[in-house]
Amino acid sequence: MLLCIEHLNKSFCGNPILSDIAFSVDAGDCVAILGPSGVGKTTLLRCLNFLERAESGSYTLDGTTYDLHHISTGEIAGIRRKTGFVFQEFNLFLNKTVLQNVTEGLTVVRRMPKAEAEETAMRALARVGMEDKKDAWPVSLSGGQKQRAAIARALALSPEILYFDEPTSALDPALTGEVLSVMRNLAGEGMTMLVVTHELAFAREVSNRVLFMDDGRIAEDADSAVFFSQPKTDKAKGFLQRLQKKGENET
Ligand SMILES: Nc1ncnc2c1ncn2[C@@H]1O[C@H](COP(=O)(O)OP(=O)(O)O)[C@@H](O)[C@H]1O
Numbered sequence: 001m002l003l004c005i006e007h008l009n010k011s012f013c014g015n016p017i018l019s020d021i022a023f024s025v026d027a028g029d030c031v032a033i034l035g036p037s038g039v040g041k042t043t044l045l046r047c048l049n050f051l052e053r054a055e056s057g058s059y060t061l062d063g064t065t066y067d068l069h070h071i072s073t074g075e076i077a078g079i080r081r082k083t084g085f086v087f088q089e090f091n092l093f094l095n096k097t098v099l100q101n102v103t104e105g106l107t108v109v110r111r112m113p114k115a116e117a118e119e120t121a122m123r124a125l126a127r128v129g130m131e132d133k134k135d136a137w138p139v140s141l142s143g144g145q146k147q148r149a150a151i152a153r154a155l156a157l158s159p160e161i162l163y164f165d166e167p168t169s170a171l172d173p174a175l176t177g178e179v180l181s182v183m184r185n186l187a188g189e190g191m192t193m194l195v196v197t198h199e200l201a202f203a204r205e206v207s208n209r210v211l212f213m214d215d216g217r218i219a220e221d222a223d224s225a226v227f228f229s230q231p232k233t234d235k236a237k238g239f240l241q242r243l244q245k246k247g248e249n250e251t
């Protein structure tokens, strides 16, 4: 077991948003987090990245357990060294080239010498098929290329686990395929991934587990083949039917 979250609770202004979240992730798992909008998926990832502070909960990574509420800035920095995040909105530095975006964390946070950082960054860019765009400025890239550069930036830091929050939902449908294919390759290479997504085909084909969230709770935690063929709750059944219908209308 690589990651284990227990008893995670979070509320905003007294409204409970996440209630007693618990799950674990094994090394090499690709876990899809599914659920309707507003159920707390982004808030969960933000708590795991300490952009939001959970009210309670424990976070165990690689055998070390942290108290999510009382965690120190030093411990947060330690966890961030082992985890990577990819967001919906790419968040690239617009005044830096693709290569500079990817080397930034290596030279500034890891204090890696520039030449070594550039070599590491080029290997990460190769994994997402973006070596030829190393000198491009973010504004000149398509959304799919921007997101692949953002994935390379996270990969360059050799995270033990990569978290994604709807990495394709800001993209034109025509550009989602190239990003999903990069993610499929990473999962195939054994990268441990936790992916919030509405892409049912991706979740079905690539993830080995599904966490279905409803109303701030994990309503189902199942093998992905089992979840898609025999969802247990009515909420999950309705969710799958709605998304499948939407997919059919779009194609
Ligand atoms: N900073 C915030 N302050 C108050 N409420 C918030 C904040 N962020 C999210 N929420 C609320 O938390 C709930 C869950 O939101 P979110 O985690 O974004 O859901 P999802 O990603 O599943 O769509 C929503 O009701 C949202 O309005």
Ligand SMILES: [Mg+2]
Binding pocket: 041, 042, 043, 166
């Ligand atoms: Mg969200």
